[in-house]
Amino acid sequence: MSSRTDEVVPVDEGERRAWDAGELPPPSDLGDGLWCIPVAIPEGTLPGTLAYAVLDDDGVHLIDPGWDGTANLTRIAEALAAAGRTLDEVATVVVTHHHPDHLGLAARLRAHSGARIVMSADERRALAAVVDPAATDPEAYRATVEQWGVPHDRRAELLASFTRPSLTGDVQPDVLVADGDVLELGARRLEVVATPGHTGGHVCLADRAARLLFTGDHVLPRIYSGVGIGVQPGDEPLGDLLSSLERLAPFDEYTVLPGHEFRFTGLRARRERIAAHHLRRTAEVAALVEELGDATVWEYARRLTWTAGWHGLDGFWLHSALRQTEMHRELVRSGRAQQWLTRDA
Numbered sequence: 001m002s003s004r005t006d007e008v009v010p011v012d013e014g015e016r017r018a019w020d021a022g023e024l025p026p027p028s029d030l031g032d033g034l035w036c037i038p039v040a041i042p043e044g045t046l047p048g049t050l051a052y053a054v055l056d057d058d059g060v061h062l063i064d065p066g067w068d069g070t071a072n073l074t075r076i077a078e079a080l081a082a083a084g085r086t087l088d089e090v091a092t093v094v095v096t097h098h099h100p101d102h103l104g105l106a107a108r109l110r111a112h113s114g115a116r117i118v119m120s121a122d123e124r125r126a127l128a129a130v131v132d133p134a135a136t137d138p139e140a141y142r143a144t145v146e147q148w149g150v151p152h153d154r155r156a157e158l159l160a161s162f163t164r165p166s167l168t169g170d171v172q173p174d175v176l177v178a179d180g181d182v183l184e185l186g187a188r189r190l191e192v193v194a195t196p197g198h199t200g201g202h203v204c205l206a207d208r209a210a211r212l213l214f215t216g217d218h219v220l221p222r223i224y225s226g227v228g229i230g231v232q233p234g235d236e237p238l239g240d241l242l243s244s245l246e247r248l249a250p251f252d253e254y255t256v257l258p259g260h261e262f263r264f265t266g267l268r269a270r271r272e273r274i275a276a277h278h279l280r281r282t283a284e285v286a287a288l289v290e291e292l293g294d295a296t297v298w299e300y301a302r303r304l305t306w307t308a309g310w311h312g313l314d315g316f317w318l319h320s321a322l323r324q325t326e327m328h329r330e331l332v333r334s335g336r337a338q339q340w341l342t343r344d345a
């Protein structure tokens with residue numbers, strides 16, 4: 001039997017329907033001691049996170065337990081109870097990245113059961129940078145806005161949108177992992193695959209024996225997750241993301257277990273869609289380089305096509321547009337864009 005890999009196909013239509021209705025599907029037993037436990041996101045637009053639990057003789061191991069709070073702790077406890085297990089048995093919490101809808105509950109679980117928290121060393125650095133007070137220093141952002149060439153009368157709205165506090169709390173992991181490491185969770189062996197881009201140290205986890213790939217927010221079946229969220233200026237998150245999409249080629253035939261929406265097959269098609277989505281804008285920027293040269297980010301951004309129209313962008317959306325423009329321009333400038341643009345031509 002061969003799976004269709006030319007398109008994204010939900011593993012469980014019920015999961016997809018629940019997501020589309022803005023609801024959480026019930027926990028599901030995926031077999032061989034693996035469970036999918038949907039947990040809620042109380043803020044923002046996404047209904048929830050798909051947490052996963054590996055149940056074995058040596059304990060319960062959770063992947064991306066989700067947003068912090070007693071409601072989600074109860075959800076996980078109830079799902080474990082259905083499998084004859086308890087929260088006291090949680091021995092490991094592995095996170096794909098540091099965002100609050102993935103890492104959030106980890107510290108509470110550790111306090112409850114003494115579980116070890118596992119994170120990539122690169123992601124620990126990314127988290128440390130995000131919780132550093134310097135990351136929310138308005139003076140540093142003021143300098144960035146100036147460097148982007150934003151006209152004086154548009155600066156105030158950008159600075160106002162910047163004042164939102166970080167939702168991410170600092171968490172000191174117990175175990176740091178790196179690309180190629182293998183986590184032994186009971187009888188299951190999960191290989192760490194470094195996939196920076198969405199965050200600086202995002203990882204996917206590959207179960208080669210069961211042909212399963214846990215993708216966090218790196219690859220979602222329909223949503224284009226943000227690039228370089230929490231990454232410091234100077235890094236090149238977009239180039240990293242495109243490389244990280246290619247890194248998953250060995251797993252194209254695997255079943256994908258993402259952090260949101262629904263489990264699916266068709267990884268290759270999805271990887272290519274995501275790359276093409278970003279490269280459309282890169283190509284747009286590349287086409288302007290001859291004319292605009294070293295012009296500011298602002299000058300580039302106003303020449304690009306935006307869904308809301310350039311004049312429809314304000315506040316946080318204007319910030320996001322400028323940041324995206326900066327990332328695409330950096331990718332073109334570094335010469336790294338060429339390899340993907342020519343391949344796609």
Ligand SMILES: [Zn+2]
Binds near residue numbers: 099101102217259
């Ligand atoms: Zn997420």
